[in-house]
Amino acid sequence: MKSEKISDAVVRRMPVYLRYLNELHNRDVMTVSSQELGQNLDLNPAQIRKDLAYFGDFGRKGIGYDVAYLIEKIRQILNLDQEISVALVGAGNLGQALSNYNMYLKDNMKIVAVFDIAEAKIGTQINYLSVQPIAELPETVKKLGIRIGIITVPHWEAQRVADQLVEAGIQAILNFAPVILKVPPGVRVHAADFTTDLLSLAYYLDQGKEHSNES
Amino acid sequence: MKSEKISDAVVRRMPVYLRYLNELHNRDVMTVSSQELGQNLDLNPAQIRKDLAYFGDFGRKGIGYDVAYLIEKIRQILNLDQEISVALVGAGNLGQALSNYNMYLKDNMKIVAVFDIAEAKIGTQINYLSVQPIAELPETVKKLGIRIGIITVPHWEAQRVADQLVEAGIQAILNFAPVILKVPPGVRVHAADFTTDLLSLAYYLDQGKEHSNES
DNA sequence: TAGATTGTTAATCGATTAACAATC
DNA sequence: TAGATTGTTAATCGATTAACAATC
CATH class of the missing domain: 3.40.50.720 (NAD(P)-binding Rossmann-like Domain)
Structure with a gap:
């Protein structure tokens, strides 16, 4: 977790991640790597890891990201945990x-x-x-x-x-x-x-x- | 006029310029400076001049850009001179x-x-x-x-x-x-x-x- | 002429990507 | 353990902005 100011480009990718994660969740996928996210969203895996790391350590080395957990976190980031x-x-x-x-x-x-x-x-x-x-x-x-x-x-x-x-x-x-x-x-x-x-x-x-x- | 590859960011600003120029044209404004364009479009004047300069020398030093002429040029750039x-x-x-x-x-x-x-x-x-x-x-x-x-x-x-x-x-x-x-x-x-x-x-x-x- | 404004080069700023130690 | 994958630093790449000579 850093406390730099977060650029608009980063923020705008969050809903994109969220959307795909929701899809994975619906398909009962438990875990996803930045590699696979990148493949499906046409983004560089390093960029995805960096984006997420601005907000916290959400992943697990050797494993990837827990889909449900990451959804929850991104919703919090976007203030979508409230109506x-x-x-x-x-x-x-x-x-x-x-x-x-x-x-x-x-x-x-x-x-x-x-x-x-x-x-x-x-x-x-x-x-x-x-x-x-x-x-x-x-x-x-x-x-x-x-x-x-x-x-x-x-x-x-x-x-x-x-x-x-x-x-x-x-x-x-x-x-x-x-x-x-x-x-x-x-x-x-x-x-x-x-x-x-x-x-x-x-x-x-x-x-x-x-x-x-x-x- | 250069022949570098033109970035997407530049291309996407062209319709924005075009739109505002059309508005000026409707108001019978003959000439506009990068300064004034920048003011109204929330863009840096240098950026506007640079953007336009990728495609040609459309302006006149000391004067600015001829509105009608620039409209014509941008339409050509965007292939909008054909239906x-x-x-x-x-x-x-x-x-x-x-x-x-x-x-x-x-x-x-x-x-x-x-x-x-x-x-x-x-x-x-x-x-x-x-x-x-x-x-x-x-x-x-x-x-x-x-x-x-x-x-x-x-x-x-x-x-x-x-x-x-x-x-x-x-x-x-x-x-x-x-x-x-x-x-x-x-x-x-x-x-x-x-x-x-x-x-x-x-x-x-x-x-x-x-x-x-x-x- | 003096003032304004371009086109362009150089400087700066920011964003993306590569690389890799840490570790599951 | 060996393989996979993160988080992060350093390198690269690209885009924006400043500055200014040229010139209308």
């Missing part, structure tokens, strides 16, 4: 899709409220939650102890929504809108903007053969 | 949401076909496209010159779908399923898995004050 309440702002198609994903994320993270700006959306049901007007955000955040906000509104509304989330006391934001949000220090924003990923894919296409009918 | 056809596999909620996004991505990238495995989905309309059975993938890919695939199927089907996309000759995949896909070299995969982003956010939450009613 974390999430607010979704934007009840459009994407918001709808995410809230259905809820059941997947049995990882102690739960969308407990949905908000929208549009009058028409208010009161409609999304996955057993009634869409609330954004004016109710501060009160609901306080009442339900919401700590994370997900933004799925159109890009021109994203910054305003972010401001309101911050104002309401949210600590972290997952932003699906294709804009760079400005937030005060202490609030964490992760960009989940897939247009960036998609457009950058085009760079890697073979030049030339745009549309060939041969084979 | 790029995209297939969407998975007509669920998320797929639905993405295909509605189509109009946003006027960046010459277009979803031209939607596939699904489930019988029930076949033939339903998604954003003016009729959902096709996955068996038609190879033929449609060839016929429409599709080069990129988006995977929005459940995670246990993702690898099989990826195999089929690769088999059909697709060159790049945007994967929304929370699994690491195995693909042959030459096929590019970008992960758009938001569960990773969301879970890692939890790490940054203030410890302790899980649910406070004071304020």
Whole structure:
């Protein structure tokens, strides 16, 4: 166990480990080596050992890592040993899709409220939650102890929504809108903007053969 | 202009630049400096200049970058000066949401076909496209010159779908399923898995004050 | 001209990987 | 014991940032 500051790259790999470990657990696998983890996650085994060692001595030399134990530890690291309440702002198609994903994320993270700006959306049901007007955000955040906000509104509304989330006391934001949000220090924003990923894919296409009918 | 290999980090910033430049263009801004770009995109100006310089001398000393010209250049870099056809596999909620996004991505990238495995989905309309059975993938890919695939199927089907996309000759995949896909070299995969982003956010939450009613 | 800003080299910083003693 | 595998240090690699001459 060290007490250096842990880099974002390391933190972001933790959920990846967790996911695969859960899979192993479901298959009743008891133990796993960094070697095997690396193979399946396309990562260097040394990196995996180093990542985990930042947080503690979780492995056993000659043996590997106990799957159930490591799951427990990573959940603690990620604060997922407590239930974390999430607010979704934007009840459009994407918001709808995410809230259905809820059941997947049995990882102690739960969308407990949905908000929208549009009058028409208010009161409609999304996955057993009634869409609330954004004016109710501060009160609901306080009442339900919401700590994370997900933004799925159109890009021109994203910054305003972010401001309101911050104002309401949210600590972290997952932003699906294709804009760079400005937030005060202490609030964490992760960009989940897939247009960036998609457009950058085009760079890697073979030049030339745009549309060939041969084979 | 250099001819080093260009890192993924650099490529991924290109769409970010493009997006902001488009915004400037809409506001009739003619010229922009790396300084100002950096301010608005939360990036170091030197980094921006270096990124752009990999691809050519696009700026003018003392002046900055011509917005329209830089847009044109970045589009060329990203192969967006030609129309790029995209297939969407998975007509669920998320797929639905993405295909509605189509109009946003006027960046010459277009979803031209939607596939699904489930019988029930076949033939339903998604954003003016009729959902096709996955068996038609190879033929449609060839016929429409599709080069990129988006995977929005459940995670246990993702690898099989990826195999089929690769088999059909697709060159790049945007994967929304929370699994690491195995693909042959030459096929590019970008992960758009938001569960990773969301879970890692939890790490940054203030410890302790899980649910406070004071304020 | 003076001020601004690029493109690029050099310096710094950080992250990944290799190597290996410790030990199960 | 012999083989496997960790945790960790050192080496490498790569990416970011600073600095500045060139020049609009």
